[in-house]
Amino acid sequence: MERSNQREAAMSNTTVVCCAEMSDPNWTWVAQHFPSAGPRFVFAICRRRKIDNYITAVNLGRVLGALDGVMKAKQVKADVLVTHGPALAAWCALFSWLLRSKSIILAHSFNFASVPRGLKRAVFRVLLARVDGFVVFSNVEREIYSEAFDVPIDQFHFVHWGMAKPATTPSIIPAEDYGYIAAIGGNGRDYKTLVAAARLLPDIKFVLVVRPENLYGLELPRNVFARVDIAFGEAMETLRLARFMVLPLNPGEVPCGHITLAAAMHLGKAIIATSSPGVSDYVQNEDNAISVKAGAVDELVGAIRRLWGDSAACERFGERGRMFAEENCTEAGVARQFRSYLVSRGLCPQ
Structure with a gap:
């Protein structure tokens, strides 16, 4: 005492x-x-x-x-x-x-x-x-x-x-549009590769939560929708309602995406992420997420098709991610x- x-x-x-x-x-x-x-x-x-x-x-x-x-x-x-x-x-x-x-x-x-x-x-x-x-x-x-x-x-x-499990605020996305894939964040993102993959997947809807500069030089196909500079709570609601999340990263020298990864894991979302030393402390390929090579459009398309058609895999990866976040993040x-x-x-x- x-x-x-x-x-x-x-x-x-x-x-x-x-x-x-x-x-x-x-x-x-x-x-x-x-x-x-x-x-x-x-x-x-x-x-x-x-x-x-x-x-x-x-x-x-x-x-x-x-x-x-x-x-x-x-x-x-x-x-x-x-x-x-x-x-x-x-x-x-x-x-x-x-x-x-x-x-x-x-x-x-x-x-x-x-x-x-x-x-x-x-x-x-x-x-x-x-x-x-x-x-x-x-x-x-x-x-x-x-x-x-x-x-x-x-x-x-x-x-x-x-972080704690992120709080969300009501979304403007109609209930009938809940079937989509989310991509969240601005720093170090490779939306060029993701948009190229989305163009090859016209039957799947994508919702990007981005900054204006992330869209420079990109022509979005009809199945890709951008929400620009929205509040954090609304971004998290967009993520919560998605089937799963894609984290496309540039193969740059500085790691980014840690906040988005931890948030998605706490929300129990399956993740497809660019393989990068900067996220290797979080992403464990085929355990709590799926890793794909940087800039590999065909590999990303294959991973998206795999999760889109396998709800059990989405749940499994999401649960493993949630457990990882609760223990570490x-x-x-x-x-x-x-x-x-x-x-x-x-x-x-x-």
């Missing part, structure tokens, strides 16, 4: 400031997964401002949010400043240096849509040298970012993307990894 009280006292002396770009004012990251006597969490949320519509050279909301995060870290004498996203990590590192903040920086959710090059990469290298640790959502990213930014690989920590898992980090820095008892 006495030892337990000592552990709680040690945790209560730790202060964590979280700096993130979030639209939900009630967001508390993983705080709810720590005991009430655990670390003290303080939040600095970057908010988009009207002036951001006129200033394109820099994300002013992000810059001011980073400054607010560093100032709060100094004010409360935070032990750790957790940033979410690489740009925030860089800005917080700069302001920490300028303001002489003593908080160590943990760059969480460290992922680029494309690795910076040239002068931009050089600037990131200088700023990220002030960061104590990085958290990524695939093991291959440890190698990619270590090499790109000249940071020792042991400073990069892997954890599966963690949870907020509790992210909290455990963060606690391990605190332990490694002497900020939390083992």
